[in-house]
Amino acid sequence: MSAALELFHERGYDATTAAAIAQRAGVTEMTFFRHFPSKDSVLIDDPYDPFIADAIGQQAPGLSPIVAAIRGIADAWVSVPPPVSAEIRERLRIVSRTPSLRGAIAQNSASTEDAITSALIARGVAKTEARVAAGATMGALNAALLEWADGTDPDLATAIDAARRVLQDDPR
Structure with a gap:
């Protein structure tokens, strides 16, 4: 991942190929695609859905x-350690500044939205209500995370808290 991030910073996301990332990482392009299904997955894939x-x-x-x-x-994000927060910010900063990645982040968010919907249904929430709550939550969270990524606040919880305040109509 560090090879990809270096190249994205040097050349920009759109000008960086998967082949260049593989070469910088010292692996074959086939090996790159074994770990990442696409170039954008380097930036947008995350392992947090089960925790959420x-x-x-x-x-x-x-x-x-x-x-x-x-x-x-x-609660799930509280468990993300600070070094990972810095990496998340770096990845999200590239996404927020690359218009071609907006669709990819929306597509990736669909799996998180599905996980949220399933968790709410398991709590006894009707499917439609669960889907609406999940969609609203992901919309607020993505907006807050992209805004945080372009800011200077080092604390990832700031973004989560911004989404929480808006969704819960809580000015605190």
Whole structure:
């Protein structure tokens, strides 16, 4: 991943090929594609969906779907260590500054939205209500994360908290 990030910074995302990333990393292009299904997956794929779904499932009974979703996400992200936060910021900063990646982030968010929807349904939320809450949560979260990535605040929790405040209509 570091080879890809270096090249994205040097050449820009659109001007960097998978072949160049593989060469910089000292692997074949085939090996690159064994680890990453596409060039954009270097930036947008994340392993957090199972943690998010589990954290949503652990929220107190009786919470509205949107509150359970955003609190679950906040709880899941608390476990992300600071070095990983710096890497997330670097990846998201490239995404936020590359218009061609907007569709890719939306597509990647669909899997997280599905995980949130499933977790809410498991809590007894009707499918339509779960899907709406998941979509609203992901929309707010993506907007907050991309804004955070372009800022200077080192704390990833700032982005999560911004989404939480808006979704919960909580100015604190």
